[in-house]
Amino acid sequence: MLTTDQRPGDQGHGPDTERRANDRASVAQVLAGDRSAFGPLFERYAPMIHGLLLARVDGPEADDLVQDVFEIALEKLGSLRDPEAIGAWLAQIARHRAIDARRAVKRTEPLDDNLPADSPSPSTRMEARRILEMIRTLPEAYRETLVLRLVEGMSGPEIAEQVGMTPESVRVNLHRGMKMLKERLGQART
Amino acid sequence: MSAEDDYLFDKKGDGDGDGDGDGDAAANVREVRELEKLLGSARYVAPATSRVDRVKPAPAQPQRIRQARGRAALLLAPLALAAAVLLFLALREKPPSGPSLAVTRVEGAPRVDTRALEGRGRLAVGGWLETDQTSRAEIELAQIGRVTVEPGSRVRLVAMAPNEQRLELERGVIEAHVIAVPRLFVVDTPGARATDLGCAYRLQVVPEGGTMLHVTSGAVELAGEGRQSHVPAGAACETRPRRGPGCPYFEDATEPFKTALRSVNFETERQPEALATVLTTSRVRDTLTLWQLVWRVDAEARQRVLARVLELVPPPPGIDLVSGSPAAFKSYQDHLSKQW
Numbered sequence: 454m455l456t457t458d459q460r461p462g463d464q465g466h467g468p469d470t471e472r473r474a475n476d477r478a479s480v481a482q483v484l485a486g487d488r489s490a491f492g493p494l495f496e497r498y499a500p501m502i503h504g505l506l507l508a509r510v511d512g513p514e515a516d517d518l519v520q521d522v523f524e525i526a527l528e529k530l531g532s533l534r535d536p537e538a539i540g541a542w543l544a545q546i547a548r549h550r551a552i553d554a555r556r557a558v559k560r561t562e563p564l565d566d567n568l569p570a571d572s573p574s575p576s577t578r579m580e581a582r583r584i585l586e587m588i589r590t591l592p593e594a595y596r597e598t599l600v601l602r603l604v605e606g607m608s609g610p611e612i613a614e615q616v617g618m619t620p621e622s623v624r625v626n627l628h629r630g631m632k633m634l635k636e637r638l639g640q641a642r643t
Numbered sequence: 644m645s646a647e648d649d650y651l652f653d654k655k656g657d658g659d660g661d662g663d664g665d666g667d668a669a670a671n672v673r674e675v676r677e678l679e680k681l682l683g684s685a686r687y688v689a690p691a692t693s694r695v696d697r698v699k700p701a702p703a704q705p706q707r708i709r710q711a712r713g714r715a716a717l718l719l720a721p722l723a724l725a726a727a728v729l730l731f732l733a734l735r736e737k738p739p740s741g742p743s744l745a746v747t748r749v750e751g752a753p754r755v756d757t758r759a760l761e762g763r764g765r766l767a768v769g770g771w772l773e774t775d776q777t778s779r780a781e782i783e784l785a786q787i788g789r790v791t792v793e794p795g796s797r798v799r800l801v802a803m804a805p806n807e808q809r810l811e812l813e814r815g816v817i818e819a820h821v822i823a824v825p826r827l828f829v830v831d832t833p834g835a836r837a838t839d840l841g842c843a844y845r846l847q848v849v850p851e852g853g854t855m856l857h858v859t860s861g862a863v864e865l866a867g868e869g870r871q872s873h874v875p876a877g878a879a880c881e882t883r884p885r886r887g888p889g890c891p892y893f894e895d896a897t898e899p900f901k902t903a904l905r906s907v908n909f910e911t912e913r914q915p916e917a918l919a920t921v922l923t924t925s926r927v928r929d930t931l932t933l934w935q936l937v938w939r940v941d942a943e944a945r946q947r948v949l950a951r952v953l954e955l956v957p958p959p960p961g962i963d964l965v966s967g968s969p970a971a972f973k974s975y976q977d978h979l980s981k982q983w
Contacts, residue, residue, distance in 0.1 A: 486805055486806070488786045488787055488823060488824075489786040491786075492786070499687060499689060500686070500687045503686075503687035504687070507685065512685050515687075516687075519687065520822075523822070524822050524841060524860075524861070527822060527823070527824070527841075528824070528825075528841055580681060581681045581682055581684055581685060584678070584681065584682060585682065585685065600682075602651065602679075603675075603678050603679050603682045603683070604682045604683065604685050604686055605686055605687060606679065606683060606686060608652070608653050608654050609651070609652035609653050610652075610653060620652075623652070624648070624652045627648070627651050627652055628648050628651070631647075631651060631675070635674075
């Protein structure tokens with residue numbers, strides 16, 4: 454088991470080691486002037502950023518804010534101390550950006566606008582929206598991991614790797630978060 | 644940990660008839676799966692025309708997306724290969740000589756130099772892209788964004804280098820969506836130079852040679868005729884021939900403010916009256932305009948403008964403008980900019 458001081462991947466896991474090396478190389482390339490290297494970082498982290506935003510704001514706003522987060526990141530990339538920790542750094546930008554957005558005028562677009570054309574029926578969408586709103590009432594650590602897992606489809610190890618948490622913390626957050634969500638779903642049904 | 648926890652954590656141990664879970668575990672896993680299915684409809688889908696998306700150099704998809712699409716990709720591979728060969732042959736007929744940018748017809752019949760643009764093409768350095776009143780085209784900036792060329796426009800690619808991508812807008816309207824380090828993307832117009840500071844904006848060259856800039860995100864620096872204006876999101880800035888850019892203003896300013904500002908910026912008559920109107924109708928947010936106006940008016944007027952700025956946004960404790968130190972003014976400007 455990892456201690457809380459360890460970063461995920463410190464055990465030398467192959468994929469994570471590769472990811473960290475790739476991140477370091479991409480950041481170095483961008484800072485050297487090759488902006489195309491920002492593309493893989495966007496590809497890798499956009500779903501995670503979207504999930505963290507969706508844990509705080511509605512769908513359409515989360516989509517917009519994903520763009521903002523990467524704009525801010527590109528602008529401030531030079532201040533990133535540890536390129537291997539870019540996931541956690543992006544996550545922090547996303548959390549701050551979501552807070553700023555919530556202070557601003559609240560948008561009123563329905564979640565439906567954010568769903569793809571082949572998404573389920575309106576009633577199912579409404580149900581998804583209701584559950585997302587319920588998740589947003591959970592403690593921050595739980596709602597983040599639940600949204601990343603249930604909405605973005607990331608596995609626990611992927612969440613740990615990208616957000617900069619230990620796998621055990623993610624496992625605990627998922628377990629407790631799901632328990633709380635079920636309780637609230639149960640209360641809502643009765 | 645239960646089968647549900649295992650499945651929840653790493654999507655393994657589904658407990659669904661595999662013999663390792665009891666009835667409750669299987670039901671719990673099913674419940675998680677139902678939630679996944681329901682909430683998965685809100686999953687992130689990168690927009691096709693996102694300003695950030697355009698930064699991507701068509702990189703490989705993330706692993707989990709690759710896996711999900713692997714079967715479809717396998718089936719489509721022969722078609723993709725055929726398309727790639729056709730594309731290669733098409734491009735080989737007219738290879739771009741030197742640096743160029745990809746251009747795409749959006750509607751109508753835009754032209755690149757003397758050729759009609761059908762589908763996609765390349766705009767070489769020195770080449771012109773022209774749209775008539777019914778056509779529209781899009782320029783893909785190299786890894787940093789895109790520019791939509793609206794009807795009735797003429798645009799030239801002036802330079803394309805690692806540290807600069809420069810267009811010239813001779814007439815018409817462009818909308819730029821750029822995500823790049825500041826000052827990488829520049830647009831020259833007959834009366835001013837718009838330097839991107841990381842943003843989205845609409846730039847129009849009017850028939851008389853002036854320009855109108857509307858910034859929708861980030862900021863743009865507009866310079867010409869020895870004047871320079873910093874235009875943040877939500878603000879606009881007008882440029883007149885031989886006068887350079889005026890002071891920027893927020894688009895939600897009152898009409899009397901904007902009308903009077905136009906006089907202050909570009910007219911020589913009735914300046915005192917116009918300045919008085921600008922000052923009396925200004926709001927806290929309009930200190931964006933006033934702060935830039937401070938540096939453009941004569942000494943007497945400067946005192947009045949500065950007094951109004953200080954009235955609208957008093958300096959916080961610790962900032963001593965009386966000292967006249969550049970550091971104090973910089974601190975105050977930072978404080979002011981929080982109101983914009």
